[in-house]
Every structure is written in structure tokens, then in C-alpha cells.
Amino acid sequence: MEKIKCDVCIIGAGSGGLSVAAGAAQMGANVVLIEGGKMGGDCLNYGCVPSKALIASAAKAYGMGHPGAFGVAAVQPQVDYAAAKDHIGRVIETIAPVDSQERFEGFGVRVLRAFARFKDEKTVVTDEHEVTARRIVIATGSAPLVPPIEGLDQVTYHTNETIFDLREKPRHLLIIGGGNIGMEMAQAHRRLGCEVTVIEGGTALGKDDPEAAALVKARMQEEGVVLVEGQQANRVTNGPEGITVETPGGSHTGSHLLVAVGRRVNVDKLDLDRAGVAHDRGIKVDDRLRSTTNKRVFAVGDAAGRLQFTHVAGYHAGVVIPQIMFGLPSKAKQNHIPWCTYTDPELAHVGLTEEQAKKKHGDKVTVVRFRYDENDRAVATGKTDGFVKVSVVKGKPVGATIVGAEAGELISMWSLAIANGLKMRAISNTVLPYPTLSEINKRAAGAYFSPLLFGNDNVKRVVRLIQKYLP
């Protein structure tokens, strides 16, 4: 067993662990990074990257069959599902060098390829190494939660860890769970020519603004996705006609099954008790992302049990690095974190929802909106479904939801504003190129000021008075 001493030991080389490792090593720390699976973690191998690549194939197929009123004839796309999977493979291969062992070794990081567990509160071991570190960062991410549904263990089912390797096109894909994964995969598969049924126990896209989510759901239903809400899957069986998912309201039979009912944090291999690190949904951390029970240990990304997104893992790294490098305190906030579901239309959000804003700020909240069909670029490109909705308190945006084309890009302006405490004036003062979808944001900001300027009797009186005396 080789014994290694280092400043920082990071467990997990996904979005969070890699970001901490890159930052710490490039600032001169002696860093050991331990990865038991693939470099790049979920995002690169089983999550964001393959899902967005598949969504892109699906969008191409859909566009060929639905060109809209542009003077271009629709054609029946010939979908080669296996070739779409090859596209995913190529995308992963292209991005992989950024997360590779070689690149990190180039930064001076010692990379160990094994699963790690704690030996004591400052020592981590693999089968061949014992690493003692001043600071330890748990970045072990999460895995698909497999619910205790009767019969599930008797059928072949997919999760995000296997669906991207499937090469035979599902005739009828059943999906349990209408969250981000379920809905993104449902639309992608429908557009690639599969029948799709989503079985959701509560409300699909239930973490998002209901009005905006309704628009996405309506579009997906129009495209032929069968969406069953309020029906918990409680039994799964296998028969000659395929896999059947039973719910209190009825049963649904298909050829393939994807389970997407949430995540469970990867802690079981870690022997956390040996390090005195407490955990529940994730590692128990304070606002500094430091273990509440072992001050040497930090957790980032999905392991921290907060919002589970790649950009959050990166943000967490930025919170932890100043602490482990310089001993400077730094806190993780949550109110400025955006997210986007990459359905068509996209559904993006940052800050408080309208409901949360009204609950927190009562009648101090003004809600302003602007519709895509009032934007010239949206009209020209036929992307007129959607709206932006912004909750404003004392001239400052506190939350924004966008549903529509490029919502994930458009939300950045509100993310910038909320993260930096900017006022609506900062958005309305900004000059944007015409014609762009971004103008939707500016017009929403304008909608905040319009009632103050237009139709305001005081303003009218002042203007009339000034006009009398102006030369």
C-alpha cells in the first residue's frame, strides 16, 4: 500500500471534483483526485452531455417533419436510432479530453483510479493507496434512485446510466417520473419515432412555474407523448406484450422502461462513519459546504444534497477553493442559481418563483411579463410560443421564469441581474441588437416601467407644462 500525503484529497472526478482539482492544483496545492468510475462523472458520461446530444438528434428529426410555414416541404425523417447513439458517443469523445486524467496530471494532480473510502477523519484509502490530507472534498455525485416498486427487479429497465447505450429503438418507451430527466427523454424519444408514455406520481415538471410548465406539457402532448399525471407507479410486470406499469388509475404497457424518479447521493462506498461525517439526503454541510461534524471535510455538487446541476457543482467548487487554499470563509447561496429543462420549448428559471415571491414579499411584488409572439425575431423564425415572467421587488428582479425558444440562453440576463443585485433599470438601459430573442428580456423590463411612465396622469401633467415653456 503506497502512502501519500497531500494538501487536498478530492473523491470523485465529476463536474464538482474536477473543478476543485483544477483550481487547487493550478494555485499550487498538492492535490490527489480519486475516481472510481469514468473521468467526467455523470454530466459527461450519463447525464447532461449525452442527453443534450440525443435532444439535438431529435430536434433535427422533428424539424424535417415539421418545417413550419417557411416554404419548405416536410419530409418523413429516416431515424437511425443507433446512429443517433453514435452521435452521442462522438460528442462525449470530443469533450472527454477536457476531463481526462492526462489533462489533470498536466496540472500536477495525482489521479488515482479506484473507489475510495475513509479510514479515519483525515485519511482516505483505496485498495492500493492510503492518502492523508489536510482537507478532503467529497464530490461523489449521485446515482439514479431505484424506487421499491413491486416487480421492478423482475424486469429489464433502464436508468440514465444505461439508456444512452441502448441501440435498438424502443417501440414504446414507458417512463416512470416526469421530472427533468423523464420529460427531456420523453420528447427526444417521441421525436425519434418512439411511442412514449410518461407516468408521473405527482405533477410533471412540478419544481417549475406551473403556468410555464403547462406550455411545455401541452406541446409534448401535441407531439404525441402520453402524459399520465397523479398516478404513482406501484407495480411492474413483464408479459408477452411487454412491460406493464400499474398505477391506481390503470396500467400502461410498452416495450422498454426508463426509471427517472430522482437521485440518491453516492455515499455508501465511503465509510463515512469512520470519518465522523454525518449525512442524510446528502453530506450534512453548513453554508460553507463544510461537513457539520468534521471540519476537514467539504462536500460539493450533488453530494452536498442541494440543487443537483453541473453549474451548481462548479459554483460549489468556487465556494470551497478559497476556504481550502487560503482559509478564507466563503458561503454558498442558492437564490441566484438558474436551471433549464431542455425540452422544446425550453423551460428556464432563476431566483424565486412567482408563488415564492408573493409568499415572501406580499404586495411588494410586481409581476411583469412579455410574450414571444410580440418579439420580431420570434415571429420571423416561427418560435412564437412562450413568455418571460419576472417578479420584481422595489425595482429589483427577485425571480424570472422563461418558457420558449432558447430560454436557457435568455435566462442568463436575469441570472446576472439577480446574482449582482442589479435593478430592472440595468436591463432596460442595455441596448441589444435587433432583432434578437434577448429583446424579450428588455421588453419585460420595459413593461415594469411602462405603467410608471405611460398612462400616468402626473407624468402627463408635467410633460404638458414643460411643453408649454420649451422653446
Ligand SMILES: Cc1cc2nc3c(=O)[nH]c(=O)nc-3n(C[C@H](O)[C@H](O)[C@H](O)COP(=O)(O)OP(=O)(O)OC[C@H]3O[C@@H](n4cnc5c(N)ncnc54)[C@H](O)[C@@H]3O)c2cc1C
Ligand atoms: C440524464 C441527466 C441529465 C442531466 N442534465 C443536466 C443538464 O442539462 N444541466 C445540468 O446542469 N445538470 C444536468 N444533470 C445533473 C448533473 O449531471 C449533475 O448535477 C452533475 O453531474 C453533478 O456533478 P458532481 O461532480 O456532483 O457528480 P458526478 O458528476 O456524478 O461525479 C461524481 C463522481 O464521483 C465518482 N465516485 C462516486 N463515489 C466514489 C468513491 N467512493 N470513490 C471514488 N469515486 C467515486 C463517480 O464515479 C463519479 O464519476 C443531469 C443529470 C442526469 C442524470
Ligand SMILES: NC(=O)c1ccc[n+]([C@@H]2O[C@H](COP(=O)([O-])OP(=O)(O)OC[C@H]3O[C@@H](n4cnc5c(N)ncnc54)[C@H](O)[C@@H]3O)[C@@H](O)[C@H]2O)c1
Ligand atoms: N436540464 C437539466 O438541468 C437536468 C436534466 C436532467 C436531470 N437533471 C438533474 O437530475 C435530477 C434528477 O432528475 P429526475 O428527473 O430523475 O428527478 P426529479 O426529482 O426531477 O423528478 C422525479 C419525478 O418522479 C416522480 N416519481 C417519483 N416516484 C414515482 C413513482 N413511483 N411513480 C411515478 N412517479 C414518481 C416524482 O413525483 C418526480 O416528479 C434533477 O432534479 C436535476 O437536478 C437536470
